[in-house]
Amino acid sequence: MTQTDRVQAWEIDERRWAQWMALAHQGDEAAYRRLLEALGEAIENYIRVRFGPIRNIEDCVQESLLAVHKARHTYDPQRPFRPWLFTLVRHRTIDVLRQAKNEAANVALDMAALETEDPATLHRRLDGVKILETLAPDHREAIALTQYGGYTAAEAASWLGISETALKARLRRGLNAIGKVLEAEGVPI
């Protein structure tokens, strides 16, 4: 998928979701069902990027869908859909994670990968997870989207509902934080 395709898909989703929610406001059950199905997938992707690999991701997705349902009356069809949606998702996910208490137990490494990868790759992955965990959520999100997800700064900024300047600032701070961690561990940068 090229960058142009991704931008177009992003815009199509935005318009479609807003349209479906507007129809749901009028009581259109079919449109609402289509919206929730589409959002389930988008929310799951968002949580993976924003919070990393967590074990109870399905709980977070379902709680977020429930929050969307309860807060649907606060969505204004004249305003962008994503900032409204992802604010709800972020708050609900944080609540679920807090309730889970033992956050350390929530970090689920990909066990299949652990078994198949060579030791050097495995150590790089483990280090990557460990370093990303030390970052503030905003910084981790910016890095995950641009460095791992392959999004441009403009796309990532739109996706998060922030300005490109703010995204770049988060990215810079996140990368600086990673640099400091690596420096402290004596890894040449």
Place this chain on the structure above:
Amino acid sequence: MNKRDELISELAADLKPVTGAPRPASLAMLSLIIGTAVTLALLLSLGELRPGLQQQVSSSPRFLLESIIGAAAVGTLFFSGLQLAVPAMHNLIKQVTIPLTLLSVWIGFYVYGLFDPALAPSMAGKREHCWLETLLVAMPPLVIAFYICSRLYPLRGRWSGFLLGLGAGAIPALVMQFTCMYQAQHILTHHLLPGLTVGLVGVAAGSVFLRPK
């Protein structure tokens, strides 16, 4: 059918039409009007307007400006408190800057008034328990604002509670400007301080009552 699909089916079956998106500005205006009307009714039932008020309003532009800034502070406090209860990528600092700046400017007028008052200090209209009246009379506007806020989806209950509490406390403090004695120190300690205390009540109440249901 997995659990997510089951949930989606249940939520879709539970769908009810929604009438219009919430407008925080309109809701803030509604809170302000109802809160002020209730406050005025209560305070006027406990005492009268300060004698000579009309002449004071017309003769001192600074007194009028103080009152306008106070009203603007109340309006923006309510607006920001309610705005935070509508999910969006709010920048908290931006949300609270304008209302808290206006509130500070309003308080600043009276601090400046300690040295150069807008009106000649006078005991005319003094109420015996104005600080207590301010505290108690702030409760109905607080309850009204909380009720309106709770019907949205407050994700930052403490902050919404804090801003709505300050707004609700500022209403009787502002009305006291017309119904109690005018003297800067008295206004600061007997009207504004109790009014601002309601902000703390708002924080505590917000953490309990302003939660997403």
